[in-house]
Amino acid sequence: MDNDTGIDDALGLLYLLASPEAExxxxASSAGNVPAPQVAANNLALLELVGAPExxxxxxxxxxLAVPLRTTEDTHGPxxxxxAELPPTTRTxxxxxxxxxxxxxVREHPGEIVGLCTGPLTNLALALRMEPQLPQLLRRLVIMGGAFNHPGNTTPxxxxxxxxxxxxxxxxFDAFSAAPADRRPIVCALDITETIEMKPAHLVRLAERAGSTPIELVSETDPPESRSAASNPLIRFLTDAVRFYFDFHKLxxxxxxxxxxxxxxAAVALDPSLAITKPATVDVELTGTITRATTVADWAGMWGREPNADIVVATDPEQFFERLVDRIGEYARVAFADGEARR
Structure with missing residues (x-):
């Protein structure tokens, strides 16, 4: 997993940790939502919180690669x-x-690794410069990024x-033009991910699945200084983290x-059948005065180039949330069954 943790990145990592079929x-910690050292610290502390293996x-x-870093603490917190607050850790x-x-x-496990990118693609681009055969060595790549037939969330x-x-x-995207058709990146763009709407009731369901008390229903009237009193530390973390994200979207x-x-x-990386995809040739605008960083999909082959991505065009959000609640809720219950994280 290559992430920029990040509230929803944290839930993506937890989803993988909670999924028995995932190893x-x-x-990899990417600079994005916060600087790379903070991302790495968040990843280490999150593993510490749940007592995950090393x-x-x-x-x-x-x-x-070419521009100054822009971070988004207004979206994800300082x-x-x-x-939320994460525990100190001696993990390095x-x-x-x-x-x-x-x-x-990918060199050690050719054809076996599924790469999941939920942050900027800087690390992967640098890796491709070191190993141009990486698209052939990966089993599959899943990318959260882009917007096609949908407004952007950073510029229009x-x-x-x-x-x-x-x-x-x-x-x-240019490098993966050389990937075989069955190894094209699966792209989860805003067109679909903005239909994946977590609401306060989902946090209630997570707490119930984990056996955490009291059952808390967060509200837009909660003051910023409010903190969860959940008995389960992971539910407490999720409640405080996601409430900030609720506040941001409401704002x-x-x-x-x-x-x-x-x-x-993360769910699609483990089970692509959750998504309906359509092949397209994806490119990224770099020079447009008001469209720089726009992802453009050629769905009809107008460029005369082979598809280099399978873009998710449909899914069932409720099916996804059922899995998320079941997996992360059960993971929280087991991890803190005796009051502290089990290693």
Whole structure:
């Protein structure tokens, strides 16, 4: 997983940890929602919170390929996890860079690794420069990013992850033009991920599944200083993190809800049958005065280039949330069955 944790990235990581069919072989930390060192610290602390086995967490590049880094603490909070606080940890960042981690893993396990990118694509682009055969060595790549027949969430036409490092996104899509058809990236763009709406009732369901008390219903009238009193530490973390995300979406007139972009991509990485996809040729605008970082899909072959992506065009959000609640809720229940995280 290559992420920029990030509230919804945290839920994406938790979804993988809670899924018995998933084996996480490495976590690459991308600069995006917050700077790369904070992302790595968040990933390590989240693993500590739930008592996860030791996993390699590598820090990524400090800046995008060609432009200064832009972060979004207004969306995810000053540390990237909303109102939540993560525990101190003695876990440490890998000696390998995130790009080197990508390269080493695909070389060691050719045809086996599923790559999941829920942040800017800087690390993957750097890895491709080191190993141009990476598209052939991966089993599959899943990307959360882009906007096609849908408004952007950063400018009128572009999505945040691509906006942070459009040069990297273009390099990745160009490189995957060489991937076989069954290894084209699956792209979860805003067109679909903004239909994945978490609401306060989903947090209630998570708490109930985990056996956490009291059952709390967060509200837009809750003051910012409010904190969860949930007995389960993971439910407490999720409630405080996601409530910040609710507040952010409400501030921008999107309702008291949160778009769960990244856990949806994680679910698709484990089970592509959750999504209906359509092949297209994707490119990224780099020079437009008002359209820079826009992802453009050629659905009809007008460019005369083979498809380099399978774009998600439909899904069942309720089916996804049933899985998320069942998996993360049960994971929280088991992890803290005796009051503290089990390793």
């Amino acid at each position: 996480i072989v490495g976590i 996993l390699e967490v590598a820090q990524g590049a400090l800046a995008p 540390q990237g996890v909303g109102y 960042v890998s000696d390998r860079s995130a790009a080197q981690l990508w390269v080493d893993l 036409t572009n999505e945040w992850n691509v906006h942070v490092d459009p040069e990297a996104a273009k390099e990745v 921008y007139d999107q309702g008291y809800l949160a778009h769960m972009h990244d856990p949806f991509a």
